[in-house]
Amino acid sequence: MQFPAATPTAPAAPAPTALRVELGERSYPILIGSGLLHSPELLARDVRHRDILLVTNTVVAPLYADELERSLAEGPAHGGSNASRATRRIVRVVLPDGEQHKTLATAGRVFDVLIANRFGRDALVMALGGGVVGDLAGFVAACYQRGVDLVQVPTTLLAHVDSAVGGKTAVNHPGGKNLIGAFHQPRAVIADTDLLRTLPDRELSAGLAEVIKYGLIRDAGFFDWLEDNVEALLAREPAALAHAIRRSCEIKAQIVGSDEREHGERALLNLGHTFGHAIESAGGYVGTLHGEAVAVGMLIATDMAARLGLADAALLVRLRALLGRARLPLLAPPIGARRALEYMRIDKKVQSGRVRLVLPVGLGDATVSADYPDAALAETLGAWFGP
8 A cells, every 4th residue: 555745734633443452351442533632522531530640751752641640630530420430630741851760760750749749559650751750650560559450642653552451560670671660551542643743753764663563573565665655654644654553553452462471472472572672781771762663672682583594585685675765773772691691691581591483484473482403593682783
């Protein structure tokens, strides 16, 4: 499907659509569309709580927090009576921006606000932000009073298509990324595509790394479509963005629905992440965006698959070309193979002392394996990270 080039009069995005992550009694909707924050009635379907903690950051709060709070205040709570609407309480927590702040100390600040305001188990934590805000707010929701409701309102492309969906919550540790966390599914994901209008170009490209990942692991036709439409996505053409977000969420919802706790195929979603997390950890979570690290990690994984004979070398060429057109980095930082391996060995995907790797075996197909020669991993790390 080819979209026309972006113009000043580009067509509006399609009407909002709803997907579902099927997890039995914990199933929830992913609402995707334009103007969702302006719809108190739509928000009220999944936000009927009297007490709401809105977690956001210093970048997003001035842009969207007031707007969201107005819509929440107008919507019904506790069944929709006028009395309950008047008594809805919304408390805002504004966190510093950046992956380096996704820590236990920052989570502690959020817990302090919940406790100071005497929020109970019927409270809602709402995350308004990108992956850092969503991960940290989700972790707080999972832990506070052994679990309170969570709603994700993603503001970055990466959060729209990945981190807001699936229930993974965590904070970082100096020893590794996302080492302290819990599975805690949201009550809903409200993905308002209008929020991407203010997203910096670099952040948009970082989100495209995760979008490309879905085509690489599960849908060759989607990868083909991305090759045809990457410029439309960079131009923020509404129809192109809506399609990319919807298809990415469809793939993730299906995988999470069949393997919520990552005992099997959900690990495929980690393509590029083990290598990428090493890059982020080595840099102290500054300087490299998560999606940028994942982009390089996917190249490393594909290169290793080619070295092992699992994938055709042409796949690496094709992936590199698409990532480059998406304005993503194509080289790893020279942190050294030994240091990279040290970080990979404390990754969550290590089992019985072996680093499990997600390796492409063809376009739209990948495998998870710890059965590879150590020499092949060492050779690949050396080629990318230096000795």
